[in-house]
Amino acid sequence: MSILEVSNLSIRFGGLLAVDDFNLSLERNELVAVIGPNGAGKTTIFNMLTGIYRPTTGTITLEGENMVGLKPYQFAQRGITRTFQNIRLFSNASVADNVKMAATMHTTDNLAQCLLRTPKMVRNERALDEKVMRLLERLNMADKANLLAKNLPYGDQRRLEIARALMTDPKILLLDEPVAGMITTELEEMAQLVKQIREDFDVSIIMIEHHMNFVMPIADRIKVLDFGKTIAEGTPEVVQKDPKVIEAYLGGAYQNVDA
Ligand SMILES: Nc1ncnc2c1ncn2[C@@H]1O[C@H](COP(=O)(O)OP(=O)(O)O)[C@@H](O)[C@H]1O
Ligand SMILES: [Mg+2]
Known part of the structure; x- marks a missing residue:
């Protein structure tokens, strides 16, 4: 089917x-x-x-x-997730944070949990960071994780968009x-x-x-x-x-x- x-x-x-x-x-x-x-x-x-x-x-x-x-x-x-014809990144955020934000848009953690930083929250956060790095490694961008998105060459910005999409x-x-x-x-x-x-x-x-x-x-x-x-x-x-x-x-x- x-x-x-x-x-x-x-x-x-x-x-x-x-x-x-x-x-x-x-x-x-x-x-x-x-x-x-x-x-x-x-x-x-x-x-x-x-x-x-x-x-x-x-x-x-x-x-x-x-x-x-x-x-x-x-x-x-x-x-169903997409990338855009005109790149849409958070240009002043790091490469890693750009990917991470794609996931946190759908997270179930509520505001109270965020403020209290419960153990569950900390675990989630660590799992998220690991996932981000795994993705960046697979897209050959791990060495650029801490660069600001706006400082990436154009081709890498396109790859970063794809990494963001895969995060979900x-x-x-x-x-x-x-x-x-x-x-x-x-x-x-x-x-x-x-x-x-x-x-x-x-x-x-x-x-x-x-x-x-x-x-x-x-x-x-x-x-x-x-x-x-x-x-x-x-x-x-x-x-x-x-x-x-x-x-x-x-x-x-x-x-x-x-x-
Ligand atoms: N929100 C909209 N309002 C009016 N016309 C639109 C809108 N979105 C797209 N169009 C028109 O629809 C047609 C197809 O656009 P688009 O799907 O962007 O083409 P492509 O991606 O193949 O270049 C174009 O003529 C475009 O101007
Ligand atoms: Mg088009």
Whole structure:
């Protein structure tokens, strides 16, 4: 059984049908890429899959549970976590604290416990610190734990965002343009990291991308969006040869994006 079922998802902003009848059946541990030109509706899909926007029509079902109408924190609690196209970090906090805060947003410790620092609280805190360091080690950032987030090179900031997302133990990880703004030499490293995360953390991944070359080697399946509509889908090999994709995506203004 698939972990996530998205059926007939649409959203309208005034006169604009930003996403038109999007469908996805995501398998456990699958890596699906959603590609398409700017304004195609990719980020809007993530906003619906995380409860930020409520779809105009359609259903989102996670492990059999209806998700439409739930709040963003409830999407996170149930295991859907995302990164953002525009990096959102606490720039004046350390790398380790950035990761730690991702977990404490969902902690059950109440204010009284925080002030009293009960033994349970201290234990939780220590467990949290250990988890942060384990995560940073797996993302090859342990040596940067005490740096301020704002002082990290751009590629590391993107990795830190992913570390933050993993801190909540997601079942489904949504990556919105994880290589946006990166230089060519960083792309291969990020591709390897995404592959490794899928294996090590046993998550399903939906990845929005712009760079065809980045998703081709790592995605199981690709969905191609244009003006809110899914114009093609299938394995990277199939999608690459689809005339509609070549015309809408590869042939036009995006020809040189991957050069
Ligand atoms: N809150 C909103 N209100 C009005 N229009 C929006 C809103 N969010 C997104 N859109 C529009 O929806 C379309 C798809 O946007 P987006 O999902 O960000 O595209 P992509 O991520 O594929 O570049 C764009 O035309 C955008 O301007
Ligand atoms: Mg976007």
